[in-house]
Amino acid sequence: MSKTTPHSIGARVLHALALAAFVAFALFPLFWLLKVSLTPDDLMYGEGVRLWPSRVTLDHYGSVLRHSQFPLFFRNSLIVSAATGLLATAAASAAGYAFSRFRFRGKAWVVGVMLVSQMFPLVIIVAPIFRLLAPLGLTNSLTGLVVVYTAFNTPFAAFLMQSFFEAIPKDLEEAAMMDGATRFQALRRVILPLTLPGLAATGGFVFTAAWSELLFSLMLNSSAAVSTFPAGLLGFVSKFSVDFGQMMAAGVLALLPVGAFFLVIQRYLVQGLTAGAVKG
Amino acid sequence: MATITLSNVSKDYGGGPVLRGMDLEIREGEFVALMGPSGCGKSTLLRLIAGLEEPSGGEIRIDGRRVNEVAPKDRDLAMVFQSYALYPHMTVRENMSFALKQRRLPPAEIKAAVEAAASKLGLTGLLERKPKALSGGQRQRVAMGRAIVRNPKAFLFDEPLSNLDARLREQMRYEIRKLHRELGATSVYVTHDQVEAMTMADRIVALNDGAIQQVGSPQDLYDNPANLFVAGFLGSPPMNFLDATLAPEGALVVEGQTLAHVSPPAGLAAGTTLTLGLRPERLALTDPTEGTAVRVDVVETTGTGRVVHLALGPQRLKLFTMDPRPLAPGDVVGLVAPPGAPLLFDPVSGARLS
Known part of the structure; x- marks a missing residue:
């Protein structure tokens, strides 16, 4: 790697170009989101293809925050995502610990069923889930969403937590047990503090997944009072026009919490995804 | 406690x-x-x-x-x-x-x-x-x-x-x-x-x-x-194991040469094949005319002494010695196994015989 032959310089330039192209491709829609959210209505179509409008405005943000129901959707999303993050992470930690540490009958089956549950396109099961939740009073309710999101996010989160637990040597909890701790005390005093980054990463992952979920939010809830923001975004589409400016401004606002969250946890997330692989 | x-x-x-x-x-x-x-x-x-x-x-x-x-x-x-x-x-x-x-x-x-x-x-x-x-x-x-x-x-x-x-x-x-x-x-x-x-x-x-x-x-x-x-x-270098035959009067014959003598254990007939165990440090070097003639294969210096790899026909054994005599690969030297040094084992079960 340290040798700088013409060949390797060429290869590195190509490598950098490929990366730059990928990043540009991936981030351009986000840039467009920001650009449109700042474009005044009168320039929306006139300067539609310009990379940056000749005038920018924060009017769209103002009207989204003051005159739309977006703050309500935002609050609903926050409640649903936070609750889902907490519940799914708690369940996933327990399951991940069991997968990592215990041998029990039917373990392979449980893991298999959890994997299979990840394979269905969710569209297929929206209708049956609606039929199940309706008599329970869980449609048009934030609780219903929390239940569904927790159920669908726990399997992957459990595998993620398992890989974090695998990275912690069994010797540590055995040492704690020799030192007079029960298994649960060993978990609480030795393993849990070491898994905090893993818990944060898993929690963040689930939070983000719930935050941006549209399908169930749209199908299970019809009342605006319990809409989450992805469903709420559709409210900017009316029969006759689409208010792109406000819709994009709302999108940028919705991006902020997850963006900040991901910035904090991304290091741990990558660590967790590779921990199991490296250990073999 | x-x-x-x-x-x-x-x-x-x-x-x-x-x-x-x-x-x-x-x-x-x-x-x-x-x-x-x-x-x-x-x-x-x-x-x-x-x-x-x-x-x-x-x-x-x-x-x-x-x-x-x-x-x-x-x-x-x-x-x-x-x-x-x-x-x-x-x-x-x-x-x-x-x-x-x-x-x-x-x-x-x-x-x-x-x-x-x-x-x-x-x-x-x-x-x-x-x-x-x-x-x-x-x-x-x-x-x-x-x-x-x-x-x-x-x-x-x-x-x-x-x-x-x-x-x-x-x-x-x-x-x-x-x-x-x-x-x-x-x-x-x-x-x-x-x-x-x-x-x-x-x-x-x-x-x-x-x-x-x-x-x-x-x-x-x-x-x-x-x-x-x-x-x-146990032991480093480890014990030598040789295929041997028990001859009359307790002579242990390896590759046609008598290597050691033991008081024959009860119940073992002459002609029995067995595994002969010899610790490297219990063996001694002498002139080829006095002991069993073996050929020097490799000499390793450890500081305290030397580990000498020896060939006795197709079989190999090691000896640890502090004897300062000059030794080179290919030399023929005499090998002495003092009484008490040989241990006998059943070649099939591995159990000790003596």
């Missing part, structure tokens, strides 16, 4: 037995080494005593009390792990206090106990450090400190020195031994290193293939191995 008694203890994970019906009594204050190659079941045996695994059969008693169903935390045994298993998020002091806090001892008492143990192990200046800021040798000491601070019934060591370099290993061997003498606590020490077992243990339990091969003092196992496994495991 405690006695540990195993009666017919077995362990099976479902893929065939790992331990087959073991009986062993570890006496109060004794230092016992469980020695054998990897996969012999020695670590499993230690984990059964610790309570980290449950036996599939048999009974384990500590001080006469059956502990098969007793949780590790209630056995009052301390264990030193091969990986040290220090709690990475705690300082040395917190690592060493863990067990005492678990028992809810008063803080002043914990502080005194930790500091006494730390000074005994030379850790006083390191108490506020985290494990990652320690060297391998220091980590090893903290693992020891975590064990002795509790004053447990017995110490269990699972290959505690195998992650250290040779020099440090030798020093820790000495320190563990000295610590044992001071504390007088029953100790069970798992190792695959015959030098550790020989130098540290009061008694060695030689294990192979999930079964006890022999139990005895290091010297006893060295001088009187019960079978080929024990004979070959």
